[in-house]
Amino acid sequence: MTSLGERSIIFIRHLYRTRSTNQPSQPSRKPLRPWVRVASSLLMGFALGLSSPGFAEPYKAPRGPDGIHPDLNGIWQALNSAHYNLESHVAGASVEVRDGPHGPVPSQATLAMGSLAAIPPGLGVVVGGKIPYLEGAAAKRAENQANWAKLDPEVKCYLPGIPRATYMPYPFQILQSKDSVFMAYQYAGATREVYMEDPGEAPLDSWMGWSYGRWDGDTLVIEVTGLGDQTWFDRSGNYHSDQLKVTERYTPSSAFHLTYEATIEDPAVYSEPWTIKMPLYRRMEENASLMEFKCAEFVEELLYGQWRRNPLPRPDFTVQPSSTDP
Numbered sequence: 001m002t003s004l005g006e007r008s009i010i011f012i013r014h015l016y017r018t019r020s021t022n023q024p025s026q027p028s029r030k031p032l033r034p035w036v037r038v039a040s041s042l043l044m045g046f047a048l049g050l051s052s053p054g055f056a057e058p059y060k061a062p063r064g065p066d067g068i069h070p071d072l073n074g075i076w077q078a079l080n081s082a083h084y085n086l087e088s089h090v091a092g093a094s095v096e097v098r099d100g101p102h103g104p105v106p107s108q109a110t111l112a113m114g115s116l117a118a119i120p121p122g123l124g125v126v127v128g129g130k131i132p133y134l135e136g137a138a139a140k141r142a143e144n145q146a147n148w149a150k151l152d153p154e155v156k157c158y159l160p161g162i163p164r165a166t167y168m169p170y171p172f173q174i175l176q177s178k179d180s181v182f183m184a185y186q187y188a189g190a191t192r193e194v195y196m197e198d199p200g201e202a203p204l205d206s207w208m209g210w211s212y213g214r215w216d217g218d219t220l221v222i223e224v225t226g227l228g229d230q231t232w233f234d235r236s237g238n239y240h241s242d243q244l245k246v247t248e249r250y251t252p253s254s255a256f257h258l259t260y261e262a263t264i265e266d267p268a269v270y271s272e273p274w275t276i277k278m279p280l281y282r283r284m285e286e287n288a289s290l291m292e293f294k295c296a297e298f299v300e301e302l303l304y305g306q307w308r309r310n311p312l313p314r315p316d317f318t319v320q321p322s323s324t325d326p
Contacts, residue, residue: 059252059253059254059255060218061218061252061255064176065176065177065178066178066179069215069218069220070218070252071176072174072176072181072220072250072252072258073174073175073176074173074174074282074283075171075172075173075282075283075288075289075290076171076172076173076174076258076280076281076282076283077169077170077171077172077280077281077283078166078167078168078169078260078278078279078280078281079279079281080122080123080125080167080278081119081120081121081122082122082124082125082167082234082276082278083164083167083168083169083234083235084119084120084122084234084235084236085119085122085124085234085235085236085238086124086125086126086131086233086234086236086238086276087124087126087129087130087131087236087238088122088123088124088126088129089119089121089122089124089236090121091118091119091120091121092104092118092119093105093106093118093119094106094107094110094111094113094117094118094119095110095117095119095148095152095235095236096109096110096117096145096146096147096148096149107148107149108315109148109149109150109315110148110149119235125167125276125277125278126274126275126276127274127275127276127277128274128275131238131270131274132270132271132272132274133269133270133271134268134269134270134271137269137270140237140239141236141237141238141239142237143237144232144236144237144238144239145236145237148235148237151237152232152235152237153230153231153232154168154232154235155299155302156299156302156303157188157295157296157298157299158188158207158230158231159188159190159207159208159231160185160187160188160190160207160231161207161208161209161227161230161231161232162192162208162209162211162224162227162246162248162262163233163246163248163262163264163276164231164232164233164234165185165187165190165208166248166260166262166280167260167278168185168187170185170186170187170293171186171283171288171290172184172185172186172290173185173290174250179196180193180194180196181193181194181196181213181220182194184290185290186290186291186292186293187293187295188293188294188295188296189292189293189294190207190208191208192208192209192211193211194211194212194213194222195211195212195213196213196214198212199212201225201226202225202226203226204226205226205227205228205242206226206227206228207227207228207230207231208227209224209225209226209227209246210224210225210226211223211224212224212225216249218251218252219249219250219251220248220249220250220251221247221248221249222247222248222249222250223245223246223247223248224245224246224247224248225244225245227240227242227244227245227246228242229241229242229244239269240264240266240269241266241268241269243266243267243268243269244264244265244266245264245265245266246262246263246264246265247262247263247265248260248261248262249261249262250280253279255282256281256282256284257279257280257281257282258279258280258282259277259278259279259280260277260278260279260280261275261276261277262275262276263275264276
C-alpha cells in the first residue's frame, strides 16, 4: 500500500503528463501559470515531507516465540567509539598519556603500541553531552585515565559489566524464548540471565550484575542491580560505585537495528541520573555466530609471569592482579 506522500507525487506526475499529451506539438509551449507553478511546488514539498522518515509509520517488528512481544533474537554489535569514551571526544595520542615537550605523548606503558593505542574521535552517546559527576568525583576519573594500563579492568580481561559489555567492539547474542531472555557476549565469554519474573534482591554483587526484565510495549526493559564497583564504563576511566543501578531499554527500530538506551543511577558518584543512547546493528553474515574469545589465558603472563621460576623480561610498569579476580 502506497503512502499519502507517494500518492501525491503520482498525482502531480499525472497532471504534467496529461497537460503534455492534451496539447498539440508546438515549437515553444506556454509556461505554466505562476499560481500553478507555486501550487505544484507546495504540493510536491508536502508530498516529499509525508514520504520522509518522520512521517513513516513506526516499525513493527515480527513477533517473537511467545507471539506477543517483538523478536530480538540475533547477533548484535555497536559500531561507535563509546568503548573509548562515552562523552564526545577528539582524537588522542593514546589511552594513557604523559606530558611531552609540546603536549601529551603516549605513556611508557603504551608507547610501543604506537597508533594501536591512539584514541579515535567520537560524537559521544551521552544524552545531553556530559556525565554529571558530583563535585570532586571527576578527580578519580582523571586518576583512572592517568593509570589506564594498571587500572582498566579490560586490560586484565575481567568481565566488563553492564552497560560496557553492550558497546565493546565485539558482538553479543540475544537468545529469547517464550518466557526467558539470555545474553551471551563474545568478549571474555561473558553471559547473563535476564529474569522475566522479579527475582528479588541480588544475593551478592557480581561483575555482570543481577538482571530483571519486563516488556514495555515493544521495548525490553532490564533493570540491573547487584553490580560491584570494579568495572568501568569505557577506556577513559569513567567509573561508578557499588550503588550503581542501570536501566536498559532495547527497542526494535528496523529489521536490522535496535535502539539501545541505558539510564545510569549512582548517587555516590553522580549528581543526577544520566542516559546513553545508540543504535545496535544486526550482524548479517550468513554464518554469523559468536566465536570464542576467552582472553583470560592471554593475560596470564601479564598478571602472573613475574612469579615464574625463570621470569621473562618485563616492562617498567607492573600490573597487579586484583584481590577480586573472577
